[in-house]
């Protein structure tokens with residue numbers, strides 16, 4: 001079941017690159033909508049916060065790549081470092097309170113350690129961000145249109161007010177907001193939740209970014225609106241050939257729209273691979289837990305939901321060895337002593353960080369996943 | 376908007392009406408006979424009776440009140456002992472100072488205005504500026520200095536600060552004249568040099584409060600999602616801090632400033648006393664000491680007008696700043 005032949009559809013070079021094989025570029029195979037060179041490449045990213053209670057290791061050695069036209073999903077429980085990772089890509093961590101190390105390459109430019117002013121010119125132009133709650137993410141005192149126009153003008157200093165307005169109205173129209181010219185002059189509180197998120201997307205797209213980072217873009221929305229927003233993102237991605245990083249709690253969303261998946265636990269990547277690999281042939285006990293704690297991806301109402309027992313660990317005092325061991329029913333002595341490295345499972349591009357021997361893991365995986373009647 | 380204004384002005388009028396009735400009742404309906412307090416020396420019963428007649432104290436309360444209010448609106452005749460015709464806004468006659476109360480007010484209100492308005496501009500600029508800078512430089516020596524400043528401002532008393540300022544700038548360095556009031560239009564330089572210490576003392580104490588308030592507001596706003604959005608758009612720091620963060624942080628500061636200024640315009644007793652300036656505050660206190668009822672009544676009413684107006688103004692400002700506020 002886990003043979004390399006079972007790799008998901010799609011070009012083989014579309015998988016995230018394994019860390020440790022930083023440059024695995026293959027000879028260029030003509031692939032119409034997928035670039036050969038990843039647009040975003042994150043290598044061994046570490047983010048620490050110095051707080052009064054101690055050093056918080058929020059992100060601890062995360063690596064991944066995203067190509068244009070592809071979507072990477074990042075999943076993990078609350079506090080696993082998903083948002084901290086995405087904010088690091090935009091260089092939004094306060095250098096006085098945090099330490100960011102590693103390499104983040106966006107369109108060939110390495111960002112970590114660059115002065116604020118250099119990174120700033122990338123923000124919103126090459127890399128745009130969509131946040132979870134559009135009501136709090138939009139400024140309550142300015143009209144929606146003005147906020148979009150502002151995002152345009154900051155990167156098009158020669159564009160006049162009128163041009164920026166036209167552009168903003170166009171974007172509102174493009175994301176499916178009716179009567180865009182009238183909506184331009186309304187305030188965020190006059191929009192519905194779904195419309196606000198569309199406006200947020202319009203703002204993110206106004207400068208034709210090559211990469212969009214969406215941090216739980218649909219969590220605050222109800223299910224139908226959620227589906228509309230995801231469709232919209234997919235359409236726009238197809239049109240503009242954008243790379244997308246989609247952060248979410250919702251494995252259903254992951255199954256629906258992502259190509260590749262990164263599973264994070266306590267600031268580390270525990271499993272990584274194509275969406276099919278991670279969702280259907282998960283190899284990590286934590287991923288099994290995540291999969292059992294969500295309703296069946298087919299919406300099977302009879303499935304029993306089994307939350308992962310226990311709570312995520314403190315990021316100041318991480319458990320030694322595998323950070324998941326206090327909650328893992330398969331933990332052994334080695335789990336408590338040694339941090340598992342992210343290693344290939346054998347399937348192309350599928351990586352897992354767990355000490356379980358591969359054959360035992362495969363056996364357990366079959367059991368763990370069938371228990372749940374997963375798709 | 377127009378409807379809001381009409382409604383607010385109506386309720387403001389009601390409030391002022393209530394204040395006027397209450398103060399009127401308090402001063403004129405108290406068991407203590409106001410006339411005894413007003414009568415110059417050598418009062419005999421006949422004279423007292425005549426004063427009572429002139430003051431209209433023998434009339435029913437309602438018609439006394441109606442007369443007083445009519446005087447404010449249209450002016451009225453007070454009789455020869457009280458200076459005869461009293462033009463609107465007539466606030467009665469003071470036996471203590473032997474002049475129409477409106478003349479007293481016309482003399483002392485500009486003093487209070489001249490103290491409060493420049494001081495308010497100073498304390499807002501200084502307080503908000505300091506608060507914002509220390510929020511942006513949180514944890515640095517600048518922030519700590521600003522916190523020290525706020526603590527000093529919050530714990531020192533005005534008469535102490537005033538006395539130190541006087542001692543240093545007037546009596547030791549002799550850089551400034553002894554504080555006094557010169558009308559602005561007569562001589563702007565003397566106006567300013569006579570009042571600058573009062574401005575500084577008031578501004579120091581108030582800006583400490585405003586620095587603390589705006590620092591807290593700014594820190595809270597800086598952690599808001601929309602500030603993160605502004606940064607993620609690629610806006611420069613000045614734009615993020617000024618146009619996005621400060622705009623939201625300033626709202627409660629504006630509210631409190633409006634009410635503080637409104638309150639201060641009713642009289643800044645301690646400041647006026649410390650610097651020997653004769654404004655509304657001292658006039659009110661002196662009137663209370665002398666039992667000068669018409670003056671007390673007038674100062675209470677005027678202070679109430681300022682507070683009520685400040686409230687309406689703050690609501691308007693709030694709506695101008697925050698589009699979510701609907702003026703109804």
Ligand SMILES: Nc1ncnc2c1ncn2[C@@H]1O[C@H](COP(=O)(O)OP(=O)(O)OP(=O)(O)O)[C@@H](O)[C@H]1O
Pocket residue numbers: 049051056058076077078079080081082083084085249315
């Ligand atoms: N500025 C900061 N200072 C200190 N700790 C922080 C800071 N930002 C984040 N953290 C900590 O880093 C950890 C990871 O946070 P992060 O926001 O990335 O989680 P997340 O995976 O996005 O979770 P959620 O699903 O709840 O959004 C959390 O424990 C959080 O408390």
Ligand code: SF4
Pocket residue numbers: 284285286322323324325326328329330331332335340353354355356
């Ligand atoms: S390394 Fe051990 S504790 Fe960690 S997930 Fe694997 S089995 Fe569980």
Ligand SMILES: [Mg+2]
Pocket residue numbers: 082083084215
């Ligand atoms: Mg998050």
